[in-house]
Amino acid sequence: MKPLQLTMQAFGPYASREVIDFRELENRTMFVISGKTGAGKTTIFDGISYAIYGKASGEDRSPVDLRSQFAKEEELTEVELLFTLRGETYRIWRSPQQEKKKARGEGFTTMNARSELYRLGGDGDELLAANVREVDEKIRSMIQLDANQFRQILMIPQGEFRKLLTSDSKDKEIILQRLFHTELYRAVQEQLKEEADLLKNRVSSSVEDRTRELLNIRFVDNESMRELLLSDPLKDQAIMELLPPHIDSLNESKGKIEVKLVKIQEKRDALQRELAEAKSLVEQFNLKETLLRKKGELEGDKPRIEQLEREIKLANYAALLVQQDDYCKKLNKKLKAEEDILQQLTDTKKQIDARLVKAKAYFEEEAKRQEERDRVARYVLELEGMEKQVQSIDDLQRNTAKLKQEQDQFLYNVHTTKKQADGVREGMKEREAELEKEDELFKEIHGVEETIREKKEKQDLLEELSSLFQKEEALSNSVRALRRDQASNDARLSDARSTFLYLEDKRNSAHADRLSALLETNQPCPVCGSLHHPEPAKGQSELPSESELEAAREAKEALEEVKGKISIEIGREEGRLQGIQDQCRDRSERLKERMGPFERDEIQVKSQENREEIQHLSLKLNHLKSREERVRVLKEEVKHERGKLEELQEVIIDAENQLENAKSAYVSSHAKLVEITSSIPENLRSPDAFRTELSKAKKQKEELQRAHEQAQEAFNKLQNEEQIKQGQISDKQQLLTSLQEEMKEERQHFKDMLDKQGFKDYGAYIEAKRNEEQILHLTDQVRKHGEEMRSVHDRLSDLMKHLDGRERPDLESLNQSLIFCTEEWKTANQELNRMQTDISQNEGIFHRVNDINAGIKELEAQYLTVGHLAEIARGQNTNRITFERYVLASFLEDILLVANDRLRKMTSGRYELIRKNDRSKGNVQSGLELLVFDQFTGQERHVKTLSGGESFKASLALALGLADIVQQHAGGVSLETMFIDEGFGTLDPESLDHAIEALMDIQSSGRLVGIISHVPELKERIDARLEVISSQNGSHTEFRISG
Known part of the structure; x- marks a missing residue:
């Protein structure tokens, strides 16, 4: 990536629109950014970083804070960057979230962040992405560096430069993880740990399941079972031996209670019939009282009804008028x-x-006015007679002028066409000479195309396999998450089962108390059948409500249902994972046929190497095809020019003939014009006049x-x-x-x-007048009164006959008898239901615990192997180094190998960076710390002991080495730019020379190097300078180039 032009508006100290055109550097590849402190030098880096990634160059500056305080309210903060990448030119535009003044009314409205990305071409700009998410994804795929990598190797801002050099192993691990994306290696060790933990948890979970199942055993009146269930630890084997005889005892007690329940039900049915008959008789007595009251009310309403009848009669008379x-x-x-x-x-x-x-x-x-009208009509006829002659004058004048122009043009055409023919002859000779220099080209093009096709097929396999590995990792994570959900649900299920068991125990105790209260001398006990009851229970245990017990049961069953669903989901996800793993093996075998054996962690490297080979061959093919196209174009041009020369010869002959004809036509037209103008008055010769x-x-x-x-x-x-x-x-x-x-x-x-009709005047008629609806309403009131009077009289007469000689029954006494009998029935029925539930639950527990014991034995065998591998990968080994850190140490060794080449040059061979191999004390993470070997003393020491200038040189060497290694391991990354924002002021003149030489080595390869510095010697050594000039109204920039 190489910047061409940066445009910032209302950004940092830049109040209005600021354009920095790096193309003004021309062929210079190194420049210094200078200016006063706070003028906005680092903001230039912020602008480039924000345009590309939507983030500032430093971690302490967020996009929202980048708006200029100098800017006007109506100016929006935005950044635009024009840059080149792999031969293509792109334009990216971003605007952060900001407050915008409302167009109408007072206040501000919030504008969300926006972004657009275009590819520039001869046919216009092509929109590649139109919002922040799409632009971020497209930039990552194009540049192949994230924002952290970009800051570490292309744009090194203040505070970031020495971080990699002096940080401890833990911090350096975070930096290298972000740069080399070693999540895969960490995922391997995490997956081993999770699989081991999963097996361990599954065993623990199974033991907990077994315990929960056993604790759900119903044990009323069985002291041996109660003692075993309350023991700690739980004696599961003894409980399983005692469970079958306990179930048999519960079945025997259930039969006795069923016999008692039938007798109570017969007594209860008889009481219900008697109570229903008594309620019916009471309702009849109540109805008699109601009808007597209603009869009195209707008789009192007779005067009103008679008045209504008179009103209806008058209304009918008025209706006739x-x-x-x-x-x-x-x-x-x-x-x-x-x-x-x-x-x-x-x-x-x-x-x-x-x-x-x-x-x-x-x-x-x-x-x-008739005479005036006749005079004007004659004058119009006279003018109409002249119209054709006046029109011919204008036509002849235009035609004469046109013929003169044509004559001049034909003369010019003859001259220019002859000159053009001479130029075509010279161009045709030059192209024919160039064609002789090109020879066989097509065989080479075919060979390169075939090689590219084979490598692209290989690349498709590599990328597909990489994608499958990612899916496999995602599914593994999903299964692990489900396992965690299962463990959480199991804990809640255990609590729910304990609550249910507590309430059930409480209910059983209360039932025992109630049964003891119902025992009668010489009457059999409903539980044991004994006729003697020497010591009945005297407790008063509180009976839990059925709603409490049912809620506890529903909570327990709901969590058991969730457990089943999670188990099903785990099975489904593990099935999908197995399918992906099968595809991985298939694609791996096909890839081995093309490129031989390889390791899984080599996929990215192999893919990058293959992609680089394709890019190299594509460049070569483009070069060859450009030559092929040039040959074709030359042939077409020669053919075209030969035909064009023949056409020009014909044009010259035609032009000379046309010139002679034009001369003759001009002379004839001019003579005719003079003849006609003499017969028309001078003031009317103009067509307009x-x-x-x-x-x-x-x-x-x-x-x-x-x-x-x-x-x-x-x-x-x-x-x-x-x-x-x-x-x-x-x-x-x-x-x-x-x-x-x-x-x-x-x-x-x-x-x-x-x-x-009997109305004494018009007022009496108006007073009696009613509309049809009013008459119907009055009539309906009279009718309803009569019907209701007859109905009350008939019903009252029937009731008096039916109730003659009968008395009102005592409902309260009958209700109390029925309530006592019903309560007795409920107590017996609850006891029967409890026993049925106890039997069913205990039988299910017996079978489920047997299945759980078989599963525990199988899981313990699997844990022996997986657990050992997980401990090794997590660093529980002799060197206390994890699998991921071992890989990161390898990357760091590669970086140091390249960095030391530059550091030896900058320090005249004195210093060399080495990785600390000694194991740290205690549990401190180690393996990534750096030491410096001093050739003058022959000893190693920590890099933090270096002076400011020495530290800067070591940091610069490490940053340059890091850039080289990242480019090697991330194929396709285009590193055409580097910006540095600190450190040169700590160097003495000799060290400064060495540092500049190291940067010159970079920029000699075409990379653009920008440095923020106040060092005068640096400004003198580098002839291109970008000055940042600050003022009270904000800052602006300008390039100053000397020499």
Whole structure:
């Protein structure tokens, strides 16, 4: 990755839009960033890091905190980076989450983080990702470094530079884990531990299951079983021997209680029948009292009903007059409406008469202008006769000018075409000479293409196998998580079973107390059958409610159901895991046929090596095809130019002929133009002037004619309207006379009807008037009163006959007898249910415990092997080093091998970094700490004892070595850039020279090296400088290049 241009807006100290174009460096590959403290030098690194990863270059700066305090409220914080990667150019844009001022109203609104990634090409920008998640995924796949790796090897910010050098084994382990992604090795040791723990937990779980099952045994009246279940530790073998005879004893007691329960049920049924008959008789006595009260209420309501009947009679008389009354009202309304219309017609006619007088005067005035209209019409005819001649003048002028231009153009064409033909001849000779230099190319291209195809097939297998390994790891994690869920559920199940057992014990004790209270002399005991009861139990144990006991049972059964579901899920996941493992073995065998034996941890390395070979061959193929394309293009160009030369020769001949024709046409057109212009007045020769004059004359003619026609039309129209309105007024006057006579007759008819129905005046009629709904409502009240009176009388008469001579029964006494009998039945039935449950549960426990014992024996045999391997991988060995740390130490040795080459040059051979191999004291993690070997003393010492300058050189050498090793182990990583932000001020002149030489070795390979430094000597040695200039309104930058 190589940056081309960085654009920041409202970012850090940069208030507005700041553009840093690294292309201004041209072919320079090293530059210094300088400026005052706080000006914004490190912010440039932050901008690059944020654009790529959405994170600042230092861990102590979050994206939300990067907004500039100098920026205006309306300016949004955003960063854009233009960069190249593997020959392609990309543009990435990011904007962090920030507060934006509302467009309307007061306050701010929160904008979420946004991001976009484009690939730039000749056909336009191609959008590769359009949101933060997609951009992050695409960047990881393109650059193949995460943000931590980027900060460690490409952009080394303040505080990060010496971290790898001086950190202890634990911290260095975290750094190397992030850089080399050794999660796979840690997962192996964790998986071994988890498998061992899983086996151990499964044994413990099985023992707990067995204990829980045994503790659920029901043991009422069996002291031997109670003592065994309360013993610690639990004597499971003795309990299993005693369980079968205990079940037989429970079956015998159950039979005795069943006989007693039948007798109690017969007595209870008889009491229920007697109580039902008594309740029916009481209800009849209550009904008699209710009907007597209702009869009194109905008789008291008779005066109101009689008034309602009179009101209904008058309403029916009034209903006969409603139709005539409505008709009179309708006639009166129509009469008023017609009078209003007559008034409107009269007013309209007066307006029309006034307008008619004005229209007649205007029409007579327009008739007097006939002579003026005739004169204007003659002038229009005269102008229309000249129109064709004027138009021909304009056409001849344009045609003459056009012919002159064509003549000049043909002359120019002849000259330029001859010159173009000479240029084509020279170009054709050059391309024919170049074609002779290219020879056989196609056989080489075919060979490279075939090799690439074979390697891509191999790459597909490598990537598929890598993906399968990842799926296998994910499924293993899923199974382990389910195992943890199972252990958690088992613990809760144990608590639930203990609670249920406690409540059941409590209930059994309470039942025993109740049974002892029911014992009678010379009556058999329902449990043992004895007729003598010398010492019955006298306790008063509290009986748990059925809801409490049922809730405890449901909680226990729910957790048992969960346990079953988890076991099923574990089996399903283990089945899927087995399927993935089978696919892994299949793909591994196919891969071995292509590349020979390999280890699982070599997949990534082999894949990277193969990918690099494909990339190398693709570059070679592209180079060959570019040459092939060049040959084809040259041939096409020669062929095209030969045809073009022939075409140009023909064009030259045609152009010379056209030139002669154009000269002749121009002379003829010019003579005709002079002849016509002499017959037209000078002021009308221009087409625009002529059209203006003609248009003016026509407009005047039309206006005169239109004014005459409009005056005549208005006069005729108003005469017609006046006659129409006079006819409408006459019609309305006749209609009003007819309506007035009819109204008089109908009113007299209504008065006659009032007298006939007995109403003294119109007010009495209105008072008696009711609508149909009101009449129906009144009638319904009268009807319902009569029906209810008859119903109450009939029912009361029947009840009096039925209850004659009978008394009200005592329900309370009967209820008490039934309650006592029911309680006795419930107690016996609960005891029967308990015994049935005890028998069923105890039989199930006996079979399940036998199965659990067989499973424990098998699991203990598996743990012997897996547990031993897990202890070795976790570092419980002689050197106390884990499997993952052993791999990390190997990576560190590779880094030191490369780093020491540079460190010896920078220290004139004095220092060499080595890894500490001694085992640390106690349980302290070791194996990754660094020492420095001093050639001057011949002794080793800790790297923390180095001076500031020595420490910087060692850190720089280690960082450069780290970059090389990461690139080797992460194939496809493009390391074309390095930025450093500290340390050079601690170096003496000689050390500074050595450090710069080391960086020169890097930049000689084309890598861009940027350094933040205040050291004057460094600025003098490096001719390119990016100055960061701060002010009260924010900072800005500019490149300053010397030499």
